[in-house]
Amino acid sequence: MNIFDLYLDKIKKILVDLSKKDKIILPDSLNGITTEIPPANFNSDISTNVAMVLSKINKKSPTDLAQILTDAIKKKDDLIDDISIVKPGFINITFKPIFWTNFVEKITSNAKDFGRNIKEKKKNYLVEFVSANPTGPLHVGHCRGAILGDVIANILSFNKHNVIKEYYVNDYGNQILNFTKSVYLRIREIIYSEPFPTDNEDLYPGIYLIDFAKNIIHKKKIKDFKDFDKISDDLMSLSIEESLKLIKKNLNSLGINHDSFVSEKEIVLNHEVKNVIDFLQKNNLVYKGKIKAPVSEKEDEWVEREQLLFRSTDFGDDKDRALQKSDGSWTYFASDVAYHKNKLDRKFDHLINILGADHAGYIKRISSSVEALSNSKGKLICKVSQLVKLIKDKKPFKMSKRKGDYITVDDLINEVGKDATRFIMLNRSSDVELDFDFDNVIEKSKDNPLYYVQYSYARIASVFRHIKKDLKTDINIKKFNFEYSNDEINILKKLSEWPRCIEAASHKLEPHRIPTYLYELSSLFHSYWSLGKDNPQKRFINDQNKVADDKLIFLKAISNVINSGMKIVGVSVPEKM
DSSP states (O other), X not given: OOHHXXXXXXXXXXXXXXXXXXXXXXXSOOTTOOEEOOXXXXXXXEEEOHHHXXXXXXXXXXXXXXXXXXXXXXXXXXXXXXXXXXXXXXXXXXXXXXXXXXXXXHHHHTTTTTTOOTTSOOOEEEEEOOOOOSSSOOBHHXXXXXXXXXXXXXXXXXXXXXXXXXXXXXXXXXXHHHHHHHHHHHHHXXXXXXXXXXXXXXXXXXXXXXXXHHHHHHHTSOOOOSOHHXXXXXXXXXXXXXXXXXXXXXXXXXXXXXXXXXXXXXXXXXXXXXXHHHHHHHTTOEEEEOOOOOTTSOGGGOOOOOEEEEOGGGGTOSSOEEOBOTXXXXXXXXXXXXXXXXXXXXXOSEEEEXXXXXXXXXXXXXXXXXXXXXXXXXXXXXXXXXXXXXXXXXXXXXXXXXTSSSOBHHHHHHHHOHHHHHHHHTSSOTTSOEEEEHHHHHOOSTTOHHHHHHHHHHHHHHHHHHTTOOTTSOOOXXXXXXXXXXXXXXHHHHHHTHHHHHHHHHHTTOTTHHHHHHHHHHHHHHHHHHHTTTOGGGOSSOTTSOOOHHHHHHHHHHHHHHHHHHHHHTOOOOSOO
16 A cells, blocks of 8 residues: 555546646646655645646646645545645645554555555566676675665565576686686696795685685596696686586575576677677677777877777767777677677566676666667666775774685675675665674664664564464454554554655665665654553553554554565564564
């Protein structure tokens, strides 16, 4: 039950009725009319801008038109207690307590659907995220983007869209060859006691490669490790297999499972890069030309050479992009264009890419290629996951680096757990840097948002446990006529905002809105719980050691929303803490 959509529809019907009676004039479209949450300083339940939207066409001031509309709205709805007009012309509506009684009954009887946008057209989405090079374990830099992509997929799935979560495996190019050589040298270190080179910057030094090497030796698929050139192809496949196994384990520890893994190497070997270049050439979207030195290069050291270039400036990019290197091999960008053609050929309505902070500059070029390939704007949506700063004792925190020159996902999860990692990584908008404060994460107080939300659910569970009822089962109370007090209505008003929270998180792909909402709801609940210390009427368990039906349904409604939100975030809701 979305009360904002419900009253928007009611208001539009009233407008049509007034128009038929020649009392007002309507424009061709009513899309500009909204129903919103009123500012906190107004003691009302919903607010609409209808009078301001229609004032010009009706040649009346917003306040004069609002007076006509408020009279009509109140006549049509006996659940409205009061309507006020606030300058410059907002109409604020306050409901009778019985409205909230009906509201809580409906959202508890339809708990699974509460918050979903049932009117929205269902679409097919491909969410590509993480896509780290398969050369070792995931580190904290990948963690935030991984959770961002996973929860965006969860939100879209909650709204019944079809969603595929995909990992693009960059298993082609020089970095993979260097990675394979590193594994090879670790194998020779084990078999022939040859020291691993420490002065070669192209090699991967992580100790995790020793585990890869041991596993490959144990598989016995390669008999002789004397000549790298003879075994490089087979060793490369086995090394990537080991790395992906570790990456999938890292992701699983975060509660993340991808639906598909697409190989860059397979895209190249299947001639998909060549095919997409042919497509671009046929459409006059590529040419031979020279590009100036990138910002990162010194102009006197940059050699301009003729290259095959994509006309990305035709689609809003700041310069055209190279598709082929001077040696004739394809650039990484060319492979990426082919991969996105592969995505488009699978007929998704929208492609969503989650990019790390270091890839923010890549958005224009890949967006331009998708627009060229699909002849459509808005097909690709890129979200950037900004950096995470780890803080402990109010200073930057460095954990074990035993697996390489970075902090791994496993290090972080071993320190604070999956739930805290997921919840706190989502606690701020992805486009701003995040301070991950270990002291706050383990603290059992309001300063730890995860604890505060989980504790509210545990408190509700304790009440149900007291009366020997299962919190997860539905409540079979069909006839009741409770009238909630202002303290309780404030919480019910917050519950009514849940569909709006989901709507905004889904349309804007901003999952941080969900933990923020859950924290605000939990804060209201804990404040209400504290009222019972001084006021027996506010206690959930009364003097007869029972829980009244109205309180039971009230608690159930709160727990349903918390449970629903935490499932989307991918975090547990313990019944005891």
